[in-house]
Amino acid sequence: MTVATQTVRDIALENPATIRVFEKFGIDYCCGGRKPLTEACEANSIAVDEVIAALERAAAEPVPQADNWAxxxxxxxxxxxxxxxxxxxxxxxxxxxxxxxxxxxxxxxxxxxxxxxxxxxxxxxxxxxxxxxxxxxxxxxxxxxxxxxxxxxxxxxxxxxxxxxxxxxxxxxxxxxxxxxxxxxxxxxxxxxxxxxxxxxxxxxxxxxxxxxxxxxxxxxxxxxxxxxxxxxxxxxxxxxxxx
Ligand SMILES: [Fe+2]
Ligand SMILES: [Fe+2]
Structure with a gap:
């Protein structure tokens, strides 16, 4: 499964640092987070490649302790x-x-x-x-x-x-x-x-x-x-x- 086909919720759960990206692009990761990333981007008229690039940059940053519940x-x-x-x-x-x-x-x-x-x-x-x-x-x-x-x-x-x-x-x-x-x-x-x-x-x-x-x-x-x-x-x- 690629990032594009993963649900927004699962991406946020795997790495809480990605939440900031979803907030920036106005993508719902809480109530409506069960949509695949591609579908969520289409619904918001956002280029999925742009979001994936931002997610990759965010994932490279350390997760703040307050966001890490593992x-x-x-x-x-x-x-x-x-x-x-x-x-x-x-x-x-x-x-x-x-x-x-x-x-x-x-x-x-x-x-x-x-x-x-x-x-x-x-x-x-x-x-x-x-x-x-x-x-x-x-x-x-x-x-x-x-x-x-x-x-x-x-x-x-x-x-x-x-x-x-x-x-x-x-x-x-x-x-x-x-x-x-x-x-x-x-x-x-x-x-x-x-x-x-x-x-x-x-x-x-x-x-x-x-x-x-x-x-x-x-x-x-x-x-x-x-x-x-x-x-x-x-x-x-x-x-x-x-x-x-
Ligand atoms: Fe509450
Ligand atoms: Fe509540």
Missing amino acids: GRSLVELVDYIINTHHAYVNQETPRLTQLAARVVARHGDTKPELPIIQAKVAELVEELSSHLGKEEMILFPHIVRLERAMDKGQPAPRGCFGTVSNPIAMMTSEHDSAGTLMAEIRKLSGDYTPPIGACPTFLNFYNSLREFEQDLHQHIHLENNILFPKAIALEQGIGSSYQG
Whole structure:
């Protein structure tokens, strides 16, 4: 199998340094990462050769320790997701809400897309607040219990939701919803391109949305592509299906 026929998700899993390339080209490696690279490039009208050359350059660079989850425990990964990505969402969402209100108040009359973006940001903030709560209160503690039981040679604990695949399916579907909202915001904002001569608040709003999207992609990638498959494999007692 060549890089062109590998899925975007598998390339990102094999070498996390490639994630920066996917971000740069706007290729979805988290929610929609199951497409072969060629197909993902065609969908974005990008030359696959150009992406492969950038991937090869990135692969030659050392992987930052924070991106390398091979051989590390799920407890460590859960802690990292909460302390890095959930903390970031909790810190940024009130700021984005405030910036959206200020930009709409100043420019909403002349930029009809801004109130729509504001409504989608509000929807995203609400969805993420509920989503993070479910992960932190229900799913993540269960994954920690699963790993501890396996370490002690005990049978897999069962949650009130049955198999761990059930809450994982719900969280994955919520990731798709958040990813769709973010993509709609990106489109409405013309890839976060402010108008010429935009005021500092406008620039700050679009830059903050761009950074928020990048963090959300990394966050969802860690959950969809590493944490969740490992938790399902752990419960099934067959070891990890992901060897990265
Ligand atoms: Fe999360
Ligand atoms: Fe999540």
